Amino acid sequence: MKLLLILLFTQSLFAAVLKNEVGGLKRKAFSLKEACEKFGLKDNLLVEAVGSTKLDCMGREVEVAAFCEKIESNDALLRGFVSKSKSQVYCEYGTSVSLSLSCDKDHYHYCQKAETGCKQLRSIFAKKLDLMHSSLTGTPKVLNCHYSIPDPLLPKDL
Numbered sequence: 035m036k037l038l039l040i041l042l043f044t045q046s047l048f049a050a051v052l053k054n055e056v057g058g059l060k061r062k063a064f065s066l067k068e069a070c071e072k073f074g075l076k077d078n079l080l081v082e083a084v085g086s087t088k089l090d091c092m093g094r095e096v097e098v099a100a101f102c103e104k105i106e107s108n109d110a111l112l113r114g115f116v117s118k119s120k121s122q123v124y125c126e127y128g129t130s131v132s133l134s135l136s137c138d139k140d141h142y143h144y145c146q147k148a149e150t151g152c153k154q155l156r157s158i159f160a161k162k163l164d165l166m167h168s169s170l171t172g173t174p175k176v177l178n179c180h181y182s183i184p185d186p187l188l189p190k191d192l
Contacts, residue, residue: 050141052176054159057130060109066116069101069123083116089123098123099161110162110183130182131160137175145170145177152179 066081070091082090089096102114102125109127116123133155137145144151152168156179163181170177 050136050138051133052136053132053134055132056112056126056128057132057182058109058128059112060107060127062105062107062125062127063120064101064123064125066121066123069098070096072101072104083118083121086115086118089116098125101125110160112160112163113158128163130180131163133159133179133181135177135179137170137177145175148177148179151177152181155179156181 066083066089067078069089070078070081073091073094073096075091075094075096078092080090080092084090084095087098089098089101098114098116099111101123102111105125107125107127109129112126112128112131114123114125133152135141135144135151135155144154148168148170149165152165155177156163156165159179160181164184165179166182167180168178
């Protein structure tokens, strides 16, 4: 059920996303206050979400992704976001992401060059994973991006 809610949440945020499959997904939830305290900002009486990726900790704005980077995990950080309805910060970790994006007029700038577009989208969907494949297919155009943890046995320039 939670996966369905996340997929619906992702679909509504990024209407052009056709597929966002995550391998080995692990999600950690924290209160907004906990996130501010991790930055050393104590005694926060008022903590608010600023969009889906930032918090306002008594007048100091902090990035949720920066908070998630401070959390210990054996998996690669994919993204961090705020759920305003639940007043929680979520950090998502995983081993791979397979993303397909429709190249509509609002998102066409990602589709000029497959590799460039996928590298830009990496910071949104697969922050600490490496881009392994990028391609443009079909009519209408679809941008396909595949990210995963690097294989230490393969050369970097392969």
